[in-house]
Amino acid sequence: VAVKNPTVVFVLGGPGSGKGTQCANIVEHFGYSHLSAGDLLRAEIKSGSENGTMIQNMIKEGKIVPSEVTIKLLQRAMQENGNDKFLIDGFPRNEENRAAFEEVTKIEPAFVLFFDCSEEEMERRLLSRNQGREDDNIETIRKRFKVFLESSLPVIEHYTTREKVRKIDAGKSVEEVFESVKAVFTPKEE
Numbered sequence: 001v002a003v004k005n006p007t008v009v010f011v012l013g014g015p016g017s018g019k020g021t022q023c024a025n026i027v028e029h030f031g032y033s034h035l036s037a038g039d040l041l042r043a044e045i046k047s048g049s050e051n052g053t054m055i056q057n058m059i060k061e062g063k064i065v066p067s068e069v070t071i072k073l074l075q076r077a078m079q080e081n082g083n084d085k086f087l088i089d090g091f092p093r094n095e096e097n098r099a100a101f102e103e104v105t106k107i108e109p110a111f112v113l114f115f116d117c118s119e120e121e122m123e124r125r126l127l128s129r130n131q132g133r134e135d136d137n138i139e140t141i142r143k144r145f146k147v148f149l150e151s152s153l154p155v156i157e158h159y160t161t162r163e164k165v166r167k168i169d170a171g172k173s174v175e176e177v178f179e180s181v182k183a184v185f186t187p188k189e190e
């Protein structure tokens with residue numbers, strides 16, 4: 001049964017900034033469920049859905065899949081899950097994604113975790129990931145960086161204005177980054 005007003009944290013950051021890696025740690029320590037928009041889209045390709053080919057082509061070009069497709073997948077995943085707190089990883093990626101999600105779900109994020117990392121470091125990580133992702137080649141990586149700067153950073157600016165962004169220095173080791181993440185999720189003593 002779907003929970004009515006779930007707590008949602010958007011986990012944003014450039015390609016290879018460590019969103020998926022850190023979400024796994026947060027799930028283990030803080031009881032959230034992890035929904036990666038990219039993973040849901042890749043599963044949709046594999047399932048042989050009628051949108052599969054379109055999604056595959058967009059991912060290969062580093063482009064942003066139409067909001068309605070991604071939002072449907074996220075809504076379905078939240079409904080099927082039943083937890084009352086979610087990490088939404090890699091979404092919203094542009095202002096249109098953000099506005100459409102708000103409009104359709106009426107959900108506002110509790111806060112936004114932003115993994116800040118240099119392109120040089122992100123490129124190094126993506127080129128050595130070796131998990132067979134069709135978008136982990138230098139041409140597509142460059143396109144993903146461009147889309148991140150042009151379309152996704154404005155979403156972070158939107159939430160910065162609303163004091164919802166918790167910025168993490170994501171250029172350090174996995175362990176060091178998680179120390180900073182923990183501080184964000186641990187309630188402060190008065």
Ligand code: UP5
Nearest residue numbers: 015016017018019020021037038059064065090125173174
């Ligand atoms: N690694 C992680 N942390 C490290 C650290 N601190 N030090 C050293 N190495 C570290 O990490 C990437 C690699 O780096 C791994 O090998 C990891 O071990 C290592 P990961 O945790 O996977 O980083 P992440 O930020 O999750 O990188 P990812 O490649 O998943 O980010 P993207 O945002 O590019 O990918 P996503 O899957 O979200 O989207 C892919 C595509 O789907 C998009 O380009 C787009 O075409 C499409 N999409 C949409 O259209 N709409 C959406 O809403 C979502 C996606």
Ligand code: MG
Nearest residue numbers: 019020036038
């Ligand atoms: Mg990821």
